[in-house]
Amino acid sequence: MNVKQKFLDLTSKTYPHGHEHELLNQLPDYLNMDEFGNLYYQIGDNPTSMFTCHLDTASYEQVSVNHVVKGDYITTDGTSILGADDKAGVVVLLYMMEHNIPGIYYFFLGEERGCIGSKQVASVQSKNKLERVNKVVSFDRRGYDSVITHQVSGRSCSYEFAKELSSQLNVISDEILDTGFKYAPDSTGIYTDSAQFIDIYSECTNISVGYHNEHSKSESQNINHLEKLCQVVVKIDWEKLTTHRNPSKYVYDDDDYYSLRNDYGIDYGYSSSFKDEGIETTTEVILDEEFYGHESRIEYDRNTKEIIKVKLHAGRIMYEKNKIQKLLSDLEVGFDDITWDGNHLVINQDTYQDITMTRKEVEGYIEGINGWIIEELSDRRKNYI
Numbered sequence: 001m002n003v004k005q006k007f008l009d010l011t012s013k014t015y016p017h018g019h020e021h022e023l024l025n026q027l028p029d030y031l032n033m034d035e036f037g038n039l040y041y042q043i044g045d046n047p048t049s050m051f052t053c054h055l056d057t058a059s060y061e062q063v064s065v066n067h068v069v070k071g072d073y074i075t076t077d078g079t080s081i082l083g084a085d086d087k088a089g090v091v092v093l094l095y096m097m098e099h100n101i102p103g104i105y106y107f108f109l110g111e112e113r114g115c116i117g118s119k120q121v122a123s124v125q126s127k128n129k130l131e132r133v134n135k136v137v138s139f140d141r142r143g144y145d146s147v148i149t150h151q152v153s154g155r156s157c158s159y160e161f162a163k164e165l166s167s168q169l170n171v172i173s174d175e176i177l178d179t180g181f182k183y184a185p186d187s188t189g190i191y192t193d194s195a196q197f198i199d200i201y202s203e204c205t206n207i208s209v210g211y212h213n214e215h216s217k218s219e220s221q222n223i224n225h226l227e228k229l230c231q232v233v234v235k236i237d238w239e240k241l242t243t244h245r246n247p248s249k250y251v252y253d254d255d256d257y258y259s260l261r262n263d264y265g266i267d268y269g270y271s272s273s274f275k276d277e278g279i280e281t282t283t284e285v286i287l288d289e290e291f292y293g294h295e296s297r298i299e300y301d302r303n304t305k306e307i308i309k310v311k312l313h314a315g316r317i318m319y320e321k322n323k324i325q326k327l328l329s330d331l332e333v334g335f336d337d338i339t340w341d342g343n344h345l346v347i348n349q350d351t352y353q354d355i356t357m358t359r360k361e362v363e364g365y366i367e368g369i370n371g372w373i374i375e376e377l378s379d380r381r382k383n384y385i
Contacts, residue, residue, distance in 0.1 A: 010087040020055035044102030053089030054111030072224035084211035084221035089139035095230040118193035138194040148189035148206040157205040158244035191364025202243040
């Protein structure tokens with residue numbers, strides 16, 4: 001496969017949700033289609049890896065893309081997004097399939113509209129788990145060096161697995177390339193298809209594929225990095241990677257402790273050897289000083305940092321609603337109206353089915369929406385210690 005040419009072909013148009021199947025003539029004709037319209041293919045009798053990407057782009061209208069190629073970088077003329085998010089991932093999966101790497105390969109629909117396709121598949125697999133699968137690897141991360149360990153504000157992949165995978169990416173690249181990679185575990189993940197499987201399979205991660213400024217008209221793809229990544233991932237023995245995370249039980253390990261303390265400034269006063277075998281849900285009332293000192297009721301999980309339910313001042317809810325509307329506009333997502341009560345979002349669309357999301361899912365797109373809550377809880381906890 002000519003990686004550069006395949007990427008250019010796949011990004012010749014934008015493919016908003018609802019247009020993904022127009023790509024079929026550019027994909028292998030042996031791909032299967034599931035009951036939801038997602039495409040998939042299995043290599044090997046009992047693979048332990050699921051590899052994912054998504055076919056849709058973060059746009060509402062389908063337009064032609066005018067490529068601009070400058071050295072290693074592919075961009076557009078500024079009239080549209082590029083669609084490297086996630087056609088870069090599509091290219092990686094096609095390359096791996098071409099080299100017969102064992103795995104279950106999923107090309108999901110509607111990731112940019114709330115992980116529609118992967119959410120549907122996960123709902124089925126939560127009841128009928130693929131017994132041998134223990135890892136879900138998405139190729140849908142910006143930059144050059146991330147192996148994601150956290151998504152939707154919680155751990156999705158163990159530090160040990162991310163470290164081992166990073167090491168293999170770096171060592172193999174050193175062996176076969178002029179310039180090696182510098183991948184490393186990264187806890188700043190947001191939200192992609194692999195996040196839907198966190199409660200089902202052990203290791204759910206996302207790997208950088210070399211794009212930047214996704215969801216914007218200045219989006220770019222380092223095609224040299226993508227070509228090198230394709231060469232490296234087919235050299236990894238994915239079946240031999242060791243898994244550590246228990247998807248059915250949250251363990252408060254050393255790495256999580258330091259992630260909480262360093263990333264959010266929260267120190268619950270536990271020693272680094274503390275192990276919590278259960279889930280501790282707490283409801284606290286905090287003051288929202290920005291909105292007239294209003295008392296907000298916050299239900300959250302102390303262990304995972306997940307905000308479960310909130311009761312906020314009307315001004316705070318409107319503030320958040322405006323941020324959501326701006327994001328949708330930036331993504332060129334058409335909508336008639338949205339409703340938002342702080343816990344549940346409904347995006348009303350004229351031409352598509354309405355989209356519903358929880359606060360947890362919205363946080364995956366609007367980084368920091370819970371930041372002020374975390375800060376208030378942190379200050380309160382410090383006063384108690």
